[in-house]
Amino acid sequence: MNKVFNINLGGIAFTIDSDAYEHLSNYLETIHHHFRASEGYEEITADIEARMAELFQERLENRPIVTLQDVKHVIAIMGTPEDFGAEPMGDEAPKSSSRGKWKFKTGKRLFRNTEEVVIGGVCSGISAYFGIEDPLWVRLFFVLITISGGVGIPLYIILWAVLPKAETASDRLAMRGEKANVSNIGKIIEEEVAHVSKKMSELGDELKAEFGSKKKAPRRRTILKENAVLPMAGFISEPPLPRGFMF
Amino acid sequence: MRKGILELCILSIISDEQEAYPSDIIKRLEESQMIVVQGTLYPLLARLKSAGLLDYTWKESGAGPPRKYYSLTSDGHEFLDGLMDTWNQLVAAVKHSTRSLTANKKAK
Numbered sequence: 001m002n003k004v005f006n007i008n009l010g011g012i013a014f015t016i017d018s019d020a021y022e023h024l025s026n027y028l029e030t031i032h033h034h035f036r037a038s039e040g041y042e043e044i045t046a047d048i049e050a051r052m053a054e055l056f057q058e059r060l061e062n063r064p065i066v067t068l069q070d071v072k073h074v075i076a077i078m079g080t081p082e083d084f085g086a087e088p089m090g091d092e093a094p095k096s097s098s099r100g101k102w103k104f105k106t107g108k109r110l111f112r113n114t115e116e117v118v119i120g121g122v123c124s125g126i127s128a129y130f131g132i133e134d135p136l137w138v139r140l141f142f143v144l145i146t147i148s149g150g151v152g153i154p155l156y157i158i159l160w161a162v163l164p165k166a167e168t169a170s171d172r173l174a175m176r177g178e179k180a181n182v183s184n185i186g187k188i189i190e191e192e193v194a195h196v197s198k199k200m201s202e203l204g205d206e207l208k209a210e211f212g213s214k215k216k217a218p219r220r221r222t223i224l225k226e227n228a229v230l231p232m233a234g235f236i237s238e239p240p241l242p243r244g245f246m247f
Numbered sequence: 248m249r250k251g252i253l254e255l256c257i258l259s260i261i262s263d264e265q266e267a268y269p270s271d272i273i274k275r276l277e278e279s280q281m282i283v284v285q286g287t288l289y290p291l292l293a294r295l296k297s298a299g300l301l302d303y304t305w306k307e308s309g310a311g312p313p314r315k316y317y318s319l320t321s322d323g324h325e326f327l328d329g330l331m332d333t334w335n336q337l338v339a340a341v342k343h344s345t346r347s348l349t350a351n352k353k354a355k
Binding site: 011012035039040043044047050053079 | 269285286287289290294
């Protein structure tokens with residue numbers, strides 16, 4: 001069993017399997033990305049979409065639903081942007097060059113991770129950048145250099161001031177070094193929704209604990225949790241949808 | 248180089264058909280094994296159009312959305328003539344330079 005979508009491709013309506021849909025929108029995303037800088041961008045992409053619609057029609061004949069196989073077949077016929085010729089139309093120059101001091105070859109960027117904060121999210125941002133599973137290790141490192149030499153606190157404050165907050169979904173992908181394509185952005189948004197609802201239910205438990213049973217009075221726990229909830233209030237007020245996300 | 252040749256082929260197909268639908272251009276290019284993937288055509292058409300060599304009109308089709316039909320502008324005709332001359336010169340030059348090679352092959 002498979003979910004289906006109804007799409008309009010090049011002015012023709014198709015019913016398409018969900019996995020096929022995902023594959024197709026990934027492909028179209030790369031096409032759009034490739035031609036974004038070139039002259040006649042809209043025309044090229046519209047023509048390509050129209051041609052793909054035609055190919056789907058030819059291939060489907062009387063079958064009702066576009067499958068993943070059909071999408072793969074049509075993409076093989078159309079080819080990927082790399083196949084279109086060596087030179088990308090227009091200039092794609094600002095690729096790995098100096099767009100940000102913190103951008104390294106990995107395509108990762110340093111951000112403050114506002115999703116996992118103790119103070120400013122600096123440590124969790126750093127651990128995301130280096131792929132360290134648990135930000136605890138980075139935090140421990142900061143504590144250590146604070147105790148041993150005292151540079152920890154000023155260093156932390158400088159990083160806090162300098163590093164940008166990972167605000168949009170694509171920022172958060174760049175923080176982990178993942179590419180900002182459609183499926184990844186979808187993933188991030190799902191995670192955000194899950195994150196917010198988790199925090200909300202935590203808040204609910206919190207209130208229950210606060211106003212409900214005062215018999216056991218888990219005082220210490222509550223205080224700790226309040227701290228965890230505070231930064232999240234700021235998080236909710238920010239819209240979880242990325243800027244410039246157009247689909 | 249190959250792209251230039253492809254442009255020449257596209258222009259001459261369009262001039263041949265007078266008004267050409269991209270999918271028909273693709274069909275003819277594939278017959279002569281000029282393109283490997285179909286996506287190659289569209290950026291080229293856009294470039295030729297923005298260079299003022301091509302123009303298109305929308306036409307209703309029997310079924311489905313309206314289609315774009317490309318035709319050569321007068322600049323396009325001129326450009327095609329120029330390209331054709333260059334191409335002929337090139338072919339002659341290559342033939343001339345490799346004549347001993349082809350002659351040897353024939354002898355074998």
